[in-house]
Amino acid sequence: MVAKPIFRTCGFTGLKIHDEAEKLIKINAVTAIVVLAVGGLFGLLVALTRWPTVHLLPADLFYLALTAHGIDILIVWCIFFEVALMYFASAILLQSRLATPKMGWVAYALMVLGAGITNWKVLEGNSSVMMTSYVPMQADPLFYVGLILFAVGALIACFIFLGTLVVAKAEKTYEGSIPLVTFGALTACIIAIYTISSGAIILIPTFLWSVGLISHIDPLMYKVVWWGMGHSSQQINVAAHIAVWYAIAAILFGAKPLSEKVSRCAYLTYIFFLQIASAHHLLVEPGLSSAFKIFNTSYGMYLAVLGSMIHGLTVPGCIEAAQRKKGFNNGLFEWLRKAPWGNPIFSGMFLSLILFGFLGGISGVTMGVEQINIMIHNTIYVPGHFHATVAAGTTLAFMAITYFLVPVLFGRELILPGLAKLQPYLFGLGMGVFSLFMMGAGTLGVSRRHWDMAFSDAPHAFAHAPAAFLMMGIVGVAACVAVVGGALFVLVIVGSVLFGKPVVHAPAAPAPAPSPVASYGNAEHVAVPGTFALALLFLTVFVLYYFVNWKYLASTWIMS
Amino acid sequence: MSITPPEQKVWFNEPVEKTEVIWVLIALTWALIMFAMMPLWHLKGTQNMSNEAYRIQPDVYQARVDAFVEKFKVGEEGHAKTPVVRPPAGSDVYMMARLWEWYPVLELEKGKSYRLHLSSLDWQHGFSVQPANINLQVHPGIDEVVTITPTDSGDFGIICNEYCGIGHHTMLGKIRVVAGK
Ligand SMILES: [Cu+2]
Numbered sequence: 001m002v003a004k005p006i007f008r009t010c011g012f013t014g015l016k017i018h019d020e021a022e023k024l025i026k027i028n029a030v031t032a033i034v035v036l037a038v039g040g041l042f043g044l045l046v047a048l049t050r051w052p053t054v055h056l057l058p059a060d061l062f063y064l065a066l067t068a069h070g071i072d073i074l075i076v077w078c079i080f081f082e083v084a085l086m087y088f089a090s091a092i093l094l095q096s097r098l099a100t101p102k103m104g105w106v107a108y109a110l111m112v113l114g115a116g117i118t119n120w121k122v123l124e125g126n127s128s129v130m131m132t133s134y135v136p137m138q139a140d141p142l143f144y145v146g147l148i149l150f151a152v153g154a155l156i157a158c159f160i161f162l163g164t165l166v167v168a169k170a171e172k173t174y175e176g177s178i179p180l181v182t183f184g185a186l187t188a189c190i191i192a193i194y195t196i197s198s199g200a201i202i203l204i205p206t207f208l209w210s211v212g213l214i215s216h217i218d219p220l221m222y223k224v225v226w227w228g229m230g231h232s233s234q235q236i237n238v239a240a241h242i243a244v245w246y247a248i249a250a251i252l253f254g255a256k257p258l259s260e261k262v263s264r265c266a267y268l269t270y271i272f273f274l275q276i277a278s279a280h281h282l283l284v285e286p287g288l289s290s291a292f293k294i295f296n297t298s299y300g301m302y303l304a305v306l307g308s309m310i311h312g313l314t315v316p317g318c319i320e321a322a323q324r325k326k327g328f329n330n331g332l333f334e335w336l337r338k339a340p341w342g343n344p345i346f347s348g349m350f351l352s353l354i355l356f357g358f359l360g361g362i363s364g365v366t367m368g369v370e371q372i373n374i375m376i377h378n379t380i381y382v383p384g385h386f387h388a389t390v391a392a393g394t395t396l397a398f399m400a401i402t403y404f405l406v407p408v409l410f411g412r413e414l415i416l417p418g419l420a421k422l423q424p425y426l427f428g429l430g431m432g433v434f435s436l437f438m439m440g441a442g443t444l445g446v447s448r449r450h451w452d453m454a455f456s457d458a459p460h461a462f463a464h465a466p467a468a469f470l471m472m473g474i475v476g477v478a479a480c481v482a483v484v485g486g487a488l489f490v491l492v493i494v495g496s497v498l499f500g501k502p503v504v505h506a507p508a509a510p511a512p513a514p515s516p517v518a519s520y521g522n523a524e525h526v527a528v529p530g531t532f533a534l535a536l537l538f539l540t541v542f543v544l545y546y547f548v549n550w551k552y553l554a555s556t557w558i559m560s
Numbered sequence: 561m562s563i564t565p566p567e568q569k570v571w572f573n574e575p576v577e578k579t580e581v582i583w584v585l586i587a588l589t590w591a592l593i594m595f596a597m598m599p600l601w602h603l604k605g606t607q608n609m610s611n612e613a614y615r616i617q618p619d620v621y622q623a624r625v626d627a628f629v630e631k632f633k634v635g636e637e638g639h640a641k642t643p644v645v646r647p648p649a650g651s652d653v654y655m656m657a658r659l660w661e662w663y664p665v666l667e668l669e670k671g672k673s674y675r676l677h678l679s680s681l682d683w684q685h686g687f688s689v690q691p692a693n694i695n696l697q698v699h700p701g702i703d704e705v706v707t708i709t710p711t712d713s714g715d716f717g718i719i720c721n722e723y724c725g726i727g728h729h730t731m732l733g734k735i736r737v738v739a740g741k
Contacts, residue, residue, distance in 0.1 A: 457729075
């Protein structure tokens with residue numbers, strides 16, 4: 001006997017909201033933010049230790065904090081928030097009931113339990129194996145158990161999302177195709193299922209090995225399969241945060257995609273090509289041939305890069321089109337100047353887009369080149385790159401949409417609106433500077449995951465260039481700025497949820513009038529010259545940076 | 561809108577904006593250029609990953625390193641008294657990683673080529689030659705052979721940049737490159 005689903009109508013959007021779905025979205029999102037706060041604190045400790053003049057933690061605690069920071073932010077925070085987004089993009093956007101909400105609670109409990117166990121084992125101090133946990137370095141068996149439980153929970157959430165799509169279709173809660181944002185979430189979900197399977201394939205034997213039931217795991221094979229999970233899991237984030245970009249463009253500007261076809265095909269490139277491109281983590285690995293590396297990184301990666309470059313045009317493009325329709329038609333950039341820069345939903349989203357593209361995207365593609373990777377592998381350039389993608393990109397986008405979700409789902413007004421306005425700038429720009437200077441220090445050879453760049457206890461002497469120390473100092477300062485931004489986010493959101501004034505259902509933004517035009521792609525389309533100019537600027541920076549790196553490579557030792 | 565179903569039932573038939581077509585073509589062209597660069601560098605460039613690697617038992621590798629050190633040892637260096645080894649140009653030279661040292665110190669001649677063997681006795685380590693900025697992954701059980709030709713003289717630090725436990729940051733070795741006659 002299934003209870004009849006209960007719905008309410010949202011005062012903001014007019015959407016029909018399923019009660020159980022709403023509860024699950026809230027609990028997953030709140031848990032995500034708690035984890036963000038905890039993981040961010042570990043991040044602060046790591047940053048204060050890598051700041052040469054501060055050098056806060058002793059070595060053992062540093063590696064412990066780094067392991068906890070990596071797992072909590074890269075995996076736990078992102079996935080909890082993505083589960084909330086998947087439920088939102090299915091049940092809420094399709095105005096459907098959520099399939100099997102009871103299983104949603106089971107999934108949630110497994111994820112909390114798994115994350116808790118892994119964190120407990122890391123904090124105990126005998127599982128500082130880093131997020132990558134490369135064998136033959138071994139962690140406590142429960143460390144792997146925690147990750148497996150978390151993964152199983154996330155997998156269940158993925159199937160609930162798919163089930164909800166089936167329910168909505170069957171119960172005809174919408175007509176035609178699913179919305180673009182839901183399509184993006186579906187992309188994230190498909191990649192997540194692939195990723196989690198890959199994780200299970202490697203973590204289960206590793207667990208058996210850690211308890212002595214398997215005698216040996218080949219380190220090279222471990223890495224090949226591990227990165228099948230490790231890289232793709234970051235593509236879940238990308239698919240999800242691009243869906244958030246499209247969602248915010250629609251929510252704030254009433255923007256339509258320039259054309260549904262192009263945006264959706266760009267998502268399809270992720271599904272088809274990105275997993276194989278995980279090989280770009282193995283570019284300086286012995287025992288894998290150049291043929292394998294080039295084959296897997298080139299056709300796979302560059303087609304997925306093409307997908308990202310397309311979104312890089314279509315997301316600001318749809319905003320420009322919507323703004324120009326409203327009359328912001330002067331010059332190339334009036335549409336952008338007159339955008340609501342004081343609204344954290346917009347500023348967070350747009351900073352996320354710019355920083356992700358210019359810093360994360362360009363550096364990622366460049367270091368994914370077999371030969372250039374020789375200069376970058378395992379230097380601090382690598383965390384520089386992925387803080388630009390995951391922190392300045394994904395995390396900032398998730399923060400931005402949270403500012404929208406608090407009034408809609410929790411029915412609360414934001415407290416401290418002034419600080420909320422400042423928050424995306426502090427976090428985004430802090431993270432941007434942080435990433436940029438980490439990349440600089442990496443180019444000068446500073447290692448990642450390293451406690452002492454001065455090598456004080458080493459048997460030999462080596463001194464990095466003074467500029468490397470200066471850059472790591474700037475990294476430390478920028479990290480503190482970003483942490484203040486992150487803390488403000490947690491403060492404003494948690495404070496609003498607990499103490500915010502109840503929203504008097506006032507449809508704040510005038511509901512975007514449904515346009516009679518079928519789509520922007522037809523004869524009445526709006527040209528988007530400003531976006532195109534931005535795209536060309538992006539391409540120019542990309543090409544220059546790419547070839548500068550080849551030139552730099554050509555100046556190092558000859559090797560073959 | 562992006563949060564509502566597309567207005568036409570079959571989204572695949574919707575027309576495409578011209579700017580998008582142009583951008584897709586530009587981006588595709590750029591992707592193809594990048595696609596060509598890696599194979600091209602294998603043909604024309606002089607910095608490429610080695611494809612030579614063998615499975616090897618750690619004790620066998622250690623025996624080879626010991627024999628190599630004994631044959632070409634010219635001194636000791638550092639507070640761990642790491643042997644300094646000066647092998648002839650063009651020969652097979654060895655660098656062994658273990659918790660937490662690089663062994664031995666190599667003395668090479670600028671502009672000469674060497675077949676450098678890299679392997680680990682225990683965990684994974686990262687072979688990072690600084691400031692030349694060459695970073696290779698070192699695995700236990702795999703003997704990786706890279707032909708290197710140092711192009712500058714001086715003392716180069718060998719940093720371990722793959723986390724390998726609590727003493728990771730002390731894992732610093734050395735290659736000395738001396739100018740040839
Ligand atoms: Cu090491």
